[in-house]
Amino acid sequence: MGRLINAEFRKTLTTKSWWGLMIPAVVFAFGFALGWGAFANKVGDVLSSRETQLIAEALGISTGNLPMGLLAIGHGINIGLTFPVIFGVFALAGEYSKKTITTTFLTAPNRVSVLSAKMITYSIWGAIYGLIVAAASSLGIVLTVNSERLPTAGQWLGVVGAAVLAGILATLFGIGVGAVWNSVVGSVITLTIYLLIVENVLVLLFYGLWHVDWLGGVLPNGTMNGIVGAIGAQAFGAAGVKVPGLDQETQWTLQYVAGAPGAFSWWASALVFLAWTMVFFVGGWISNQRRDIT
Known part of the structure; x- marks a missing residue:
């Protein structure tokens, strides 16, 4: 298995796809976080205004230094995670299109070991994509959101962890779809x-x-986005544990602004997206046990 994993890393590192998709992932993640960060910061300015604070105090609501950055960072990470999905497609469908799958299957003990090696290798790549996209998105909100409205250290670690998890699942999801479809394009x-x-x-x-x-x-897509986006929504009581008195429309709007409309919680999103990933991954696994390699 170790040799198969090394072979998979060599295959990806000797092609241009890993960095060719990494560049737009970083650019889009940074750009979206930058734009949504500026928007979220403007909303924070409104919430910090004297008039808004007086109304909020009358209602018993605190509008202090809300972590507005959490509402923006999810958008950057979510758009960036589209690219590891595409990267995952190349894992198996790419080999069929390049006619290298025959050598891969014939030089391995069996097809199960090949697919297992691909799963492990691309899970690592997915984690790398998640980390880099989270870093690019973090830079975007740091440049546009006031320091007092940025996520706390704990929230930031939670977002990074969620981005890594989402990156892994997104890549495996792409592998599954590519394996079932058997076509890169x-x-x-x-x-x-x-x-x-x-x-x-x-x-x-x-x-x-x-x-x-x-x-x-x-x-x-909603559940993939919800893994990270729901963290921001939960910070404002729009997912998971709800704030009393938060109506449905406001809740959904906050979820949408956080990039996770309809999300129940980050962990529920992760479980549902894992289910989608397994449906396609297992489907691709089964179909490739019977597929000709001539």
Whole structure:
């Protein structure tokens, strides 16, 4: 198994895909965190105004130094995690397209060991993507959010840990989709359109027309985003343990601003996305046990 894992690392390091996808992941993560950080900081200015504080004090609510940065960092990390999903597609579907899968399967004891080595190798890559994307997003909010509104050390560690977990699952999800589809181009195009457009439109449409506020908490992209985004939403009582008196519309809006509309909690999002990952990963695993390699 050790030799197979070393072989998988050599395969990825000798191609351009790992850094070719890392660059846009960092750029988009930084850019989105920068933009949402500026927006969240403006909201913080409004909440810190004398008029707002007087109203809040009358209602018994504290609007002190809220961690507005948590509402922005999730957006940067979530957009950045789209790229490890695409990176995962290349793990198996890429070998089929390049006709190297035959050598890979024939030089290994069995196909199960090959897929296990890929799972371990790409899990490590997913963790690396998660760390780097979290670092880029953190830099984005540091540059735009006032220091007193940044996450605490504990919250920051929680976000980084969640980003690493989400990166691992996102990469494995990509492997599964690519293995089932068996096409790099088809998988990448379909995933990109679905993750960035289709599911977001569905979530907004169902909430706007029928007030369905939980859809993002069960679909793949929403649950992947919720692993990190729900941490910000929970800090404002919009996920997990709710603040008394927080109505449904305000709760969903805060979740949306945090990048996790419909999320129940970060750990629930992780479990649901793990389920989606296993559905595709096991499906790809099974289909590749029977697939010809000629």
